[in-house]
Amino acid sequence: METLLIIKPWFSLDEATQKLLIGIGIQLAIFLFFIFLALIVGKSIPRFLKLIIRRFTPRLFSRIYENLVEPQDKLVGILGTLILVSVCLNLIQDYKGFYQFLKFFSDLSVAIAVGILISGFFRNFLRVYGMDLIRKVGFEIDELILVFETIANAAIGFFVAVAFAQSQNVNLIGLVAGLGIGGIAVAFAAQKTLEQILGTIVIYLDRPYIPGEYIRISLSSQGVLLARVEAIGLRSTKLRTLGKSTLVVVPNSLMAGADIENVTRGKKVMVLLYLDFARSLAKPEQALLEKVIKESTNSLFGIDPNSTKITLFPYDDHPGVRARVSFFILGSNENSLDFRKRLLELANESMLKRLQSHGIEFTMEEPTLYVDSPVPI
Secondary structure, eight states: OHHHHHHHHHHHSOHHHHHHHHHHHHHHHHHHHHHHHHHHHHHHHHHHHHHHHHHHSOHHHHHHHHHHTGGGHHHHHHHHHHHHHHHHGGGGTTSHHHHHHHHHHHHHHHHHHHHHHHHHHHHHHIIIIIHHHHHHHTOOOOTHHHHHHHHHHHHHHHHHHHHHHHHTTOOHHHHHHHHHHHHHHHHHHTHHHHHHHHHHHHHHHHOSOOTTOEEEEEETTTEEEEEEEEEEOSSEEEEEETTTOOEEEEEHHHHHHSOEEESTTOEEEEEEEEEEESSOOOHHHHHHHHHHHHHHHHTSTTBOTTOOEEEEEEOSSSSOEEEEEEEEEEOSSHHHHHHHHHHHHHHHHHHHHHHHHTTOOOEEOSSOEEEEEEOOO
């Protein structure tokens, strides 16, 4: 009986309406099929690119691809999928409202993915080629390069936002300029609030602490305070004191200008290198080895001074000797530790060339071992 009730209204429709509904259904089915196909093809794009690059390009170009693009394989696949989905949306252009709604979010997703991908390319270029280039020019490498990386990321984000706005026929620069004129009056009226918001921006960019970390801070109203960061809000930071377990709310403008000791990040990473020599080393060669290693490590930015230790021990079953090199690297966050590890790779290359120039050949065990070690407080 229910089936008849469903079929009867269908047959009561005129022929033109029935054809229209059938056409919409077929068009929707084709659209969904191509969306499904885009998801499958998008995941295969990184492997396809890798195959093309390795088979049909020179080794130099292939190596550049491996250093810059391959670490971003997952994001390349996501971007490829988003672009294919954006192309598939053209199948439903006849439904203007629905098409424009989906097209906006599709274009926004593509723009965000492009920005993240370019940022990742730049970061990889800086790590793999930039540091080596800076050292060859004769400049010292320090954490200022991380600040430069942050500024570059902000510039990339700005240009991507402008390009997206232009694609949507929105004059973003003119809009920002117009808001800026009106914002001057608002700035005078809400000076304290804006100061706190700017402090929040500084904290999020510099990342002196994150929720869950323990910090020691000197406040005029509280004195020296040891507390756990509970949350970073738009206007203030919430700190849970260790002694009383009370909640202290500090404006971000004060936090941005305060002297903060991050207790949680009080750690160093122990590095273990193993160098294998095919023959025994004479006393002068051992002295030269120790001199080259200490000069190569202690001159690096972020290496704990005088922490380098070298131990030589012979093999039991075959001739030769193994050298174990240990030292500590310091870093305020994961990004700076990655930066120091890249510096260490460059130092290893320099050490290899110097020893080879004195006729001392060795092989290095891979990978280098990194062990977290807390710093005594």
